[in-house]
Amino acid sequence: xxxxxxxFLACTLAISLTACSGGSRExxxxxxxxxxMTATEAVTEETAAETETETTMTEAVTEETAAEAETEMTMTEAVTEETAAEAETEMTAAEENILIAYxxxxxxxxxxxxxxxxxxxxxxxxxxxxxxxxxxxxxLLDIAQAEQQEGARPQLSGQxxxxxxxxxxxxxxxxxxSDAPMAVYTFLEYYDFTGKTLIPFxxxxxxxxxxxxxxxxxxxxxxxxxDGFTVTGDNVENAAxxxxxxxxxxxx
Ligand SMILES: Cc1cc2nc3c(=O)[nH]c(=O)nc-3n(C[C@H](O)[C@H](O)[C@H](O)COP(=O)(O)O)c2cc1C
Numbered sequence: 335x336x337x338x339x340x341x342f343l344a345c346t347l348a349i350s351l352t353a354c355s356g357g358s359r360e361x362x363x364x365x366x367x368x369x370x371m372t373a374t375e376a377v378t379e380e381t382a383a384e385t386e387t388e389t390t391m392t393e394a395v396t397e398e399t400a401a402e403a404e405t406e407m408t409m410t411e412a413v414t415e416e417t418a419a420e421a422e423t424e425m426t427a428a429e430e431n432i433l434i435a436y437x438x439x440x441x442x443x444x445x446x447x448x449x450x451x452x453x454x455x456x457x458x459x460x461x462x463x464x465x466x467x468x469x470x471x472x473x474l475l476d477i478a479q480a481e482q483q484e485g486a487r488p489q490l491s492g493q494x495x496x497x498x499x500x501x502x503x504x505x506x507x508x509x510x511x512s513d514a515p516m517a518v519y520t521f522l523e524y525y526d527f528t529g530k531t532l533i534p535f536x537x538x539x540x541x542x543x544x545x546x547x548x549x550x551x552x553x554x555x556x557x558x559x560x561d562g563f564t565v566t567g568d569n570v571e572n573a574a575x576x577x578x579x580x581x582x583x584x585x586x
């Protein structure tokens with residue numbers, strides 16, 4: 335009986351051990367599978383996350399590229415607009431910085447001033463005395479001679495607006511007794527010609543500038559004086575070609 339009980343105990347123990355041993359392997363396999371699944375999910379999630387990140391980065395790069403392209407376009411537009419604005423400014427400046435001032439009693443010098451404006455643009459300014467000169471030629475000869483002998487500076491009726499805006503000033507006048515009319519000296523002495531370019535022009539019966547050029551130079555200190563143009567009153571009408579050639583040679 336004792337022997338039988340011993341065999342029974344041994345079998346029970348063996349069965350228990352076998353049972354325990356089998357259950358543990360199953361649990362391990364399940365755990366392994368779960369771990370593997372978790373790992374796979376993690377990898378999948380990681381891949382998804384990476385994909386998402388890449389997508390987001392691609393979008394970001396695309397957006398950045400678009401933004402850069404837009405910025406470049408905007409800059410190009412800005413540069414184009416700036417260039418257009420500069421071109422406009424240069425054109426405006428080229429037209430606005432020239433003044434054509436002239437004295438004229440019988441119209442010849444005025445006609446010449448108009449031809450110059452046709453060539454270079456700019457603004458016209460008529461030099462006029464506050465007290466107008468007589469319409470009588472012989473009386474005028476006497477008045478003009480007396481004023482010259484006195485070194486008169488007749489008062490003028492108007493002033494140039496925005497003098498500082500002009501860089502180039504054409505100054506025209508008729509020959510009166512081999513000199514400029516005294517009113518022209520009033521004009522020259524009134525304004526500051528420092529840094530300005532002064533270009534004389536003249537009409538006469540035959541005497542050209544006479545001695546007026548030295549007087550102009552003295553009365554406009556600081557000016558750069560370029561070669562002038564002179565024509566007889568009778569030839570003003572036909573002077574357009576000569577005026578054009580003269581202006582071309584000035585290098586303005
Ligand atoms: C008072 C006076 C003096 C003049 N003196 C001279 C002179 O000495 N030499 C000369 O060649 N022409 C002389 N002229 C002629 C003018 O210079 C010439 O007619 C000129 O073209 C007139 O210009 P304007 O029409 O712009 O006034 C004189 C004219 C006047 C009215």
